Amino acid sequence: MKFKGKNKIFTIFSIVFAAIVSISLYFAFIGNMTDVLVVNQTVRGGTQITESMLSVKKVDKSSLPDNYLKASLRDEVVGKYFDLGLTSGGVLTKDNISVSGKASLIQSGYILYSMKDLETYPNGLVTGDHLNIVVASSSDGNKYVKTIENVPVASVHMEENVITGIEVYVTPEAAQLIAFAQANGDVSVGLLPLDYKNTNIEILDGGGFISSQSETNENTSAE
Secondary structure, eight states, X not given: OHHHHHHHHHHHHHHHHHHXXXXXXXXXIITTEEEEEEESSOBXXXXXXXXXGEEEEEEEGGGSOTXXXXXXXXXXXXTSEESSOBOTTOBOBGGGEESSOGGGGSOTTOEEEEEEOOSXXXXXXXXXXXXXXXXXXXXXXXXXXXXXXXXXXXXXXXXXXXXXXXXXXXXXXXXXXXXXXXXXXXEEEEXXXXXXXXXXXXXXXXXXXXEOOTTTSTTOSOO
């Protein structure tokens, strides 16, 4: 009888212990999960958010940024805009949602210009950085190199952690120079330090001579 009593106590203890372990595991792995909003397709910055772009995904809270958007906010974000692009599966965050889209961020006299298929991009380039864009091309048989200085980066597009394109704020004149060089020459970009100041770099022609660009350089870069 004593042996049976001990078995009964051991069985009860095992059941209680198993229940405690199960509850602990639940809170450790399931209880820490939450439903968040993600995009089910790759979207560009400035895109208006539609219902079909959004999905709900259960994610571990420890892997989320503090400003993530819960699934319950789905109806509130539909109709607003993405400030920055997101790849499929990306989690929506509060600071990447705007009411009016990127058009409201463009300064008067500038445009939002997309640059793709460059040979290289600076390592670590992120939105908010500034670039010097160097265009090398030829016109009427004359080669030249021109630098468009201090250009703000509006967004950086990534695919599998590799930069595939950027958007920058430039004047329409600068956009023409970049497009012409992409079609007829070469375009490269250089990342600038935070304290960079415009120096009005002069045009270098095919003969290795520097010519004044006081007129052509005017209004071609964003401060």
